[in-house]
Amino acid sequence: MNTTMPRTDVQFAGQIPELYERLLVLMLFAPYAEDLAARAAALAPSRVLETAAGTGAVTRAMALALPAHVDIVATDLNQAMLDRAATTPIGRTVTWRQANALQLPFDDASFDIVVCQFGAMFFPDKPAAFAEARRVLRPGGALLFNIWDRIEENAFANTITDALGHLFPDDPPLFMKRTPHGYFDRGAISRDLASAGFDAMPRFETVTRRSRASSAQEVALAYCQGTPLRNEIESRAGASLDEATSICAQAIAARFGSDYPDGKIQAHVIEIRR
Incomplete structure (x- = not known):
């Protein structure tokens, strides 16, 4: 069990859901949502459960990729994220549940x-x-999930984290490295799956994509204010949230350009059968 994760790492509330959906989905999540939905469709399910659905990027992709008869249940810990997800037209019935x-x-x-x-x-x-x-999978059913690779393989997140480390040298905000990019070791993941009762060997596939935005400011706004990184920045003295966002925008611009920055993103996709 991870006992070092601050409670704020899982708090997606306030302005975060709106910024997350408006900026991060296209920048980061949509390419992987399409990939995961295609993999789900290839398994020909009749009933699908999505956990940690967020604002519905994968839910919408599955709604397009899966036949109309497939029942989709989408869940998340944060009701605010589901509320935002439910406002986007999806074209079919989806059960949203906290x-x-x-x-x-x-x-x-x-x-x-x-x-x-x-x-x-x-x-x-x-x-x-x-x-x-x-437990909720039928015999022969599959758990299908993806996780970010190490932060060094994800250019925007790494640049933002470095910039904030220089801005807050005595107490750097490490949300991105600690949590989104902190669980990538295949051995650790395999051991956790085995501890959970899975007897089969997991299948891993590394998927590399490009992350694009209209401006360096958009990238900084997305990361600094559209994720729980915001909670870490706001808890520190020495720079306001807007000042920290501006510093990060400058760092992104210096490395990728002010307009239409383009950076590598990398994730692992894991499938395991019950």
Whole structure:
């Protein structure tokens, strides 16, 4: 169990859901959502559970990729994220439900697949969350999820973290390195899955994409104010949230240009059968 994750790392509230959906989905999550939805469709499920659905990037991708008869249930710990997700037209019925991935309110063996995009890193007890996913899977069902690779393989996140480290040298905000990019070791993930009761070997695939934005300021705004990194910045003295965002925008511009910055992103996709 990870006992070092601050409570603020999982707080997606206030202005975060809107900025997350408006900026980060296209910048980071949409390419991987399409990839995960295609993998889900290839498994030909009849009932799908999504955990850590956020503002619905994967939910919308699955709504397009899966046949109309497939039942989609999308859950997240943060009701504010689901509320934002539900405002985007999706073209079919989706059940939105607030739920903790460590205590899923569903019967045993009730889903064909469990899908989770960039959520496993936030689970404070990863084997417990994987065990819950296994519990609600039907025999032969699959857990399908992705996680970010190390921060050094993700250019914008690394640049933002470095810039904030220089701005707050005595207490650098390390949310991005600690949590979104802190759970990438294949051995650790495999051990957690085994501890959760999965007997099969997980399949890993590394997927590299490009992250693009209209401006360096947009990148900085997305990371500094559209993620829980915002909570860390606001808790520190010496620079305001807007000042920190401006410093990060300058760092992005210096490395990638002020207009239409383009940086590498990299993630691992994991599939394991029950």
